[in-house]
Structure formats: structure tokens, C-alpha cells
Amino acid sequence: MKRIAKSKLIEFLKSKGELWVKTREGFQQSDAEAFAGRASKSVKNMVLPREETLLVFFKPDGKNVDYDEIYDDRKRILFGLSPCDAKSIELLDLTFIKTSPTDSYYKQRRENSVLVVLACNSPSKTCFCKSFGYGPFTELGDVFLVDIGDVYLVKILSDKGKALLEGLELEDAADAELAKLEELKSTAESKVQDIGIPKDIADRLYANFESDFWEKIAFRCVNCGACTFYCPTCYCFDIQDVERTNWGWRERTWDSCMFAIYSLETSGHNPRPTGMHRMRNRIMHKFSYYEKIHGQHLCVGCGRCVDVCPTGFDIREVVKQAAKLEVTR
Numbered sequence: 001m002k003r004i005a006k007s008k009l010i011e012f013l014k015s016k017g018e019l020w021v022k023t024r025e026g027f028q029q030s031d032a033e034a035f036a037g038r039a040s041k042s043v044k045n046m047v048l049p050r051e052e053t054l055l056v057f058f059k060p061d062g063k064n065v066d067y068d069e070i071y072d073d074r075k076r077i078l079f080g081l082s083p084c085d086a087k088s089i090e091l092l093d094l095t096f097i098k099t100s101p102t103d104s105y106y107k108q109r110r111e112n113s114v115l116v117v118l119a120c121n122s123p124s125k126t127c128f129c130k131s132f133g134y135g136p137f138t139e140l141g142d143v144f145l146v147d148i149g150d151v152y153l154v155k156i157l158s159d160k161g162k163a164l165l166e167g168l169e170l171e172d173a174a175d176a177e178l179a180k181l182e183e184l185k186s187t188a189e190s191k192v193q194d195i196g197i198p199k200d201i202a203d204r205l206y207a208n209f210e211s212d213f214w215e216k217i218a219f220r221c222v223n224c225g226a227c228t229f230y231c232p233t234c235y236c237f238d239i240q241d242v243e244r245t246n247w248g249w250r251e252r253t254w255d256s257c258m259f260a261i262y263s264l265e266t267s268g269h270n271p272r273p274t275g276m277h278r279m280r281n282r283i284m285h286k287f288s289y290y291e292k293i294h295g296q297h298l299c300v301g302c303g304r305c306v307d308v309c310p311t312g313f314d315i316r317e318v319v320k321q322a323a324k325l326e327v328t329r
């Protein structure tokens with residue numbers, strides 16, 4: 001592990017590109033010190049923006065259509081992601097880059113982003129990342145940092161990270177600094193829950209697709225969608241063409257599977273007509289479908305959905321209840 005004074009690293013990063021720093025609220029363009037905890041808003045907006053223009057189209061003669069695709073080619077340094085944010089990007093990559101066809105807009109933004117991950121010194125009360133086989137000090141991203149006071153401990157984890165820090169003089173960490181790291185790590189890990197997700201949770205949920213379990217858990221939910229917007233791994237989106245006289249644009253915005261209109265078909269049929277159907281889809285997607293397709297749960301245990309839900313819906317309790325469901329029915 002290497003070391004560097006915080007101010008020196010920030011000065012250096014500023015000179016290397018557009019610096020986006022994680023504050024308590026979320027990512028902001030800044031040269032402040034990064035917050036060594038979980039931000040209210042996740043990193044999702046940096047790779048999959050809440051709203052983006054995909055293309056502009058023209059109909060000069062009112063009939064034939066020509067268009068220009070709009071790509072975000074800014075090179076950005078994302079400074080201070082918590083390990084759960086880095087993990088959530090890995091999960092989004094599975095859908096947007098690692099499955100064909102790839103999403104060229106997401107791909108470009110991902111390729112242009114360097115992930116500087118910062119260990120989580122102060123996890124939130126609702127964090128349960130340990131349930132997914134990693135934790136607040138798991139080394140992820142392109143560069144991994146630990147905040148030990150006036151100094152960051154530094155580990156380069158990828159070629160992208162190496163290129164970012166090229167020219168920066170790093171010193172070897174002292175024994176006392178490594179001991180401090182171990183102390184912070186053990187304190188942080190002791191604050192995070194492991195809710196004990198059974199290995200066969202996907203099968204348990206599948207086997208109980210028609211069970212009254214879903215009505216019971218969905219009763220509390222008012223389908224406001226807040227959980228999905230704050231969730232770093234929820235990626236439902238909508239695409240609309242906005243037309244003017246002889247031109248227009250295509251925009252993509254975040255959407256939510258918790259809204260009835262999300263699954264409403266043009267015919268008027270809605271395959272998920274009630275809150276129960278929508279909640280079942282959300283939980284099944286995270287703990288059953290994604291695992292069947294990609295081998296991973298679509299949840300990183302960040303606890304944001306628990307913090308923001310106005311009715312106190314707690315995904316940790318739902319998973320604990322699901323763990324008790326019978327596999328065969």
C-alpha cells in the first residue's frame with residue numbers, strides 16, 4: 001500500500017481531468033475532500049443520467065428523416081465512490097456492456113470514467129453489503145483509497161488507474177498507517193449487517209410466484225418509486241421522441257417499474273396491473289431473474305431504499321422472510 005497527503009492527491013487529480021467528488025449528498029464537480037461514507041444519492045447518475053438526449057433528428061422536407069447521435073465524450077474522474085457504488089457499476093455493466101447488444105451511450109460514459117474508490121469509514125445504519133460477499137473496505141474500482149486522516153492510503157488496481165496516477169510520487173505506507181487501516185476496517189465491518197441470504201433464494205422466489213407472500217409484503221408500499229430512483233442498480237428507463245415542426249430530439253429518462261404506466265401496453269393491457277404485481281417484479285428481478293441471467297443479485301446492500309421509503313418498506317426484512325419460503329410448493 002502507498003500513501004499520499006490528501007491535498008496533494010486532490011491537486012494532482014484536478015490537473016488530470018473533470019473531477020467529480022462524492023459529498024454526503026452525491027457527486028458534484030468540486031475539488032473538495034471526498035466523504036468517506038455512503039452518499040444519499042448513488043453514482044448511477046454519472047453513468048446513466050437521470051435524463052439525456054440520445055439524438056437530434058431533422059425532417060427538412062417533412063418526410064425524410066436525418067439524425068445526429070449525441071454522445072457524452074467528457075473524460076471524468078469519479079473520486080470517492082464507496083465500494084457499494086463501485087459494485088453497482090459492475091452490475092450495471094452486465095446489462096449495458098456485457099450483454100449484446102451493448103448500450104453505446106452507457107459504454108462511452110463508462111469508458112471515459114475512472115473510478116477512484118474510497119473505503120467506507122462510517123457505514124450507515126441500514127448498510128448490509130456484507131450479505132453480498134464484499135464489504136466497506138473491499139478493494140474495487142481503478143484506484144482504491146483509504147482515508148486515515150490527513151493522508152490517503154493508495155492502491156492502484158487497473159491500467160486505467162495506473163494511467164491516471166502516472167507522474168504522481170507515492171511513498172510507501174508506514175507500519176503505523178497500515179495498522180490504522182486495519183483498525184478502521186474492523187470498526188467499519190462491525191457496523192455492517194449480513195442478513196444471511198440463502199444460496200437458493202432465486203429458487204425459493206420462483207417456487208412461490210403465486211404465493212400470498214407477495215400480497216402481504218406489497219401491502220405497505222404506495223408505489224411512489226422513490227426506492228427505485230435512489231437505488232444504484234435499478235435501471236428502468238423510458239425513451240421519448242419530442243417533435244417540433246421539422247425537427248426534434250430523442251430523450252431517455254429514468255423510469256420506475258413501481259409505476260402502473262411503466263408496464264402499460266398500447267392495447268390498454270397491463271401485465272402488472274396492481275401494486276402486488278409490481279412489487280413482485282422488483283424483488284424477483286433483484287433476487288431471482290438477474291441471478292438466473294447474470295449469476296449475481298441486482299442489489300448491493302446499500303440500504304438507500306430503506307432510508308427513503310415513506311412507508312418503511314424494508315427490503316432486508318423481505319429477503320429474510322423470503323429465506324423462510326418453501327422451495328417446493
Ligand code: SF4
Pocket residue numbers: 227230231232233234286298299300301302303304305306315
Ligand atoms: S435494492 Fe435497496 S439496498 Fe439493494 S442496491 Fe437498491 S437501494 Fe441498495
Ligand code: SF4
Pocket residue numbers: 220221222223224225226227228258308309310311312313
Ligand atoms: S419507496 Fe417504499 S412506498 Fe415507494 S415504491 Fe418503494 S417500497 Fe413502495
